[in-house]
Structure formats: structure tokens, C-alpha cells
Amino acid sequence: MIRVENVTQVFASRGGSVHALDGIDLHVREREFVTLIGRSGCGKSTLLRLMAGLLTPTQGRVQVAGELVTAPRPDVSVMFQRPALLPWRSVVSNVMLPVEICGGDKKQHRDRAHELLELVGLTGFANKYPHELSGGMQQRVSLCRSLVTRPKVMLMDEPFSALDALTRTEMSEELQRIQMELATTIVFVTHSIEEAIVLADRVVVLSPHPGRLRETVEIEIPRPRTLGLDTHAADVARLSSRLHALLAAPPRATTDLRMVNQ
Known part of the structure; x- marks a missing residue:
């Protein structure tokens, strides 16, 4: 449904160029729920805006339903x-x-x-x-x-982060139920590891400065899931520990920063 191919994003600034994303390759399947996590500044929201057609990549391309994304689309909310x-x-x-x-x-x-x-x-x-x-x-x-317009894709940028804990839990459960009923493809940005695990079929971990795809983690826990204690609490804890370790690890060294358009 969504294909991100070798996407690099560089923003011009007074002090030089800001390299936000570097060489991102990602395929989101139809009806899949994917969450994006990473430290602040790793380019999660930038990647979402590229999928939405709100930004044009410096390098690479984004496709939705086999069509190149060049502007916002009515079938993507x-x-x-x-x-x-x-x-x-x-x-x-x-x-x-x-x-x-x-x-x-x-x-x-x-x-x-x-x-x-x-x-x-x-x-x-x-x-x-x-x-x-x-x-x-x-x-x-x-x-x-x-x-309301029955979009093929929903892109969600930390939509529950300003809510209190109980309401956030309720909204997470509500979103799972709606996605299961409507079979919509969802990409969801969050800073919460537990929220990422509860919602996703796959969690995509980005490393910062510039943002690169560090690892993709499959979440094979039966639905529906909850942020509270349930029969799958041990699985959530295990996956949470793994994701914490990935986020805490230093960025992988590289000699090719691909600083384009400087």
C-alpha cells in the first residue's frame, strides 16, 4: 500500500543543511498497522509528512497504492x-x-x-x-x-499524546477496534513504546541524526490488546525491553552520509 524507496530528506537552514532522513526503505502492506518510534529528532514526523504528500523528498520516492505521491491525496487522511x-x-x-x-x-x-x-x-x-x-x-x-471519506490510508502523528493516561488507553483500544472493523492501513507515530506494541502489527525503529531505519520488530500478540495488565503482559514486557535496547543503542557508524544538495 505504501512504499518508501531510498528516501533522504535535507532541509536548508541559515546555519547549513539539516539532514533529517537518510536512505529510508519501508513497505507498509495493505490493512497493516505500523508504528514509528525513535528519539526526538529522528525524523518520524518528517517521514509521515512525506507519506502524506506534505513534503517532497530530497532524494528517493514515496508511493501509495502504486502511485507516486507528489501532493496530498483524498484517499489519505x-x-x-x-x-x-x-x-x-x-x-x-x-x-x-x-x-x-x-x-x-x-x-x-x-x-x-x-x-x-x-x-x-x-x-x-x-x-x-x-x-x-x-x-x-x-x-x-x-x-x-x-x-469520514473512507481513506485507504490513515497517517497519525502522536494523536493521543496530549490525553490523560486513562483516556489514552481508551483511545488506543478504540483505534484497534476501528482498524479491525474498517481494515484501514495505518501508520502511527508515537514516543510511547508500550503504545507502539499495543497498536502495531510491526514497530519500525528509527535511529537519529539523520534518521535511518534501525530495525523492524514484528508484534505477534493476539488482538485485542490493552495498555493495562492482561494475559499478554509478559509478551509486552519482553518486546518493550527489546525496543528500549534498540532505542538506547548508539547510531551505527557510517562513512556515507549522503549529504545531498549542499
Whole structure:
């Protein structure tokens, strides 16, 4: 579904070039849930923006469904850390915003919006406004907005990091359930190792400065999973220890930094 081929990203700055990503090769399969983890500054969000078509790679290419990504696509949704709901619009109007931007059958999508609100436990809140909702409820509305156009791919950049621990657990469980029901391909950026394990089919570990793909770890734990204690706690602990070790290891030495466009 998503192919990242030999992608390098360099940003120009007053002090010289900032080498964000170097030679990234990654294939995300259809209906797969992949999480990206790594230290701050390793290029996780940059990689997500390249997949979304919000950035053009300095070198290499990104494809979605066999097509080169050169700009944002209507079949790829992006969800950020903050819900960014428009305060003057009702819940259902916020969910419908992508339909108004991209076009489509408003009646059909409005029915879809109400179905999604019911799916995430917001039945009866369609005509409320953002200020009447809790942070977790607002993020649920943002999730519905990301899903309303039935995207092939969802790209999620730390969407639960600002939530309290209990709400974060609930949202993680909700997202697993939705992904299993809707079979959407998801790439999810997080700083939380436990969250990465609970959500993912595979965890992709990036090393920093510049970001390189250090290792991909398969998560073979039956779903549904939870951040709390359950029958798979030992497996989560084992994988968590492995990922901690990968993140703590120093970057691999290289003599080829491929500093392009300097």
C-alpha cells in the first residue's frame, strides 16, 4: 500500500543543511498497522509528512497504492496531536469538513458521519460544539473526521499524546477496534513504546541524526490488546525491553552520509 524507496530528506537552514532522513526503505502492506518510534529528532514526523504528500523528498520516492505521491491525496487522511476542531462548527459539521473540501455526496457522507460518531461512542453529541466536549471526546471527533471519506490510508502523528493516561488507553483500544472493523492501513507515530506494541502489527525503529531505519520488530500478540495488565503482559514486557535496547543503542557508524544538495 505504501512504499518508501531510498528516501533522504535535507532541509536548508541559515546555519547549513539539516539532514533529517537518510536512505529510508519501508513497505507498509495493505490493512497493516505500523508504528514509528525513535528519539526526538529522528525524523518520524518528517517521514509521515512525506507519506502524506506534505513534503517532497530530497532524494528517493514515496508511493501509495502504486502511485507516486507528489501532493496530498483524498484517499489519505492525516491526524495530528491536537484535534484542531473549528469552534464555530458543530461536531457533525467538523466531521463533514473533508467532504466539503474534497467534494462528494453530502447526504451519504452525513449518514457516514453519524455512523462513525456512534462507532466511537458519541451518539447524541452530533449537534454539540467543541467547547462542550472533553479533550478525549474532541479527539474522537477528529478520528471520525479522518475516517469520514473512507481513506485507504490513515497517517497519525502522536494523536493521543496530549490525553490523560486513562483516556489514552481508551483511545488506543478504540483505534484497534476501528482498524479491525474498517481494515484501514495505518501508520502511527508515537514516543510511547508500550503504545507502539499495543497498536502495531510491526514497530519500525528509527535511529537519529539523520534518521535511518534501525530495525523492524514484528508484534505477534493476539488482538485485542490493552495498555493495562492482561494475559499478554509478559509478551509486552519482553518486546518493550527489546525496543528500549534498540532505542538506547548508539547510531551505527557510517562513512556515507549522503549529504545531498549542499
